[in-house]
Amino acid sequence: MCDKPDVKEVESFDKSKLKKTVTQEKNSLPSKETIEQEKAAS
Numbered sequence: 001m002c003d004k005p006d007v008k009e010v011e012s013f014d015k016s017k018l019k020k021t022v023t024q025e026k027n028s029l030p031s032k033e034t035i036e037q038e039k040a041a042s
């Protein structure tokens with residue numbers, strides 16, 4: 001094994017070939033108000 005990783009592929013990587021994606025939150029955390037309401041309900 002060598003001490004340094006082979007980064008030739010990373011250096012020549014072309015970001016323009018990547019597709020643009022839109023990130024969507026699937027499981028968003030509850031707000032502080034929601035947490036307080038649930039605490040008060042129990």
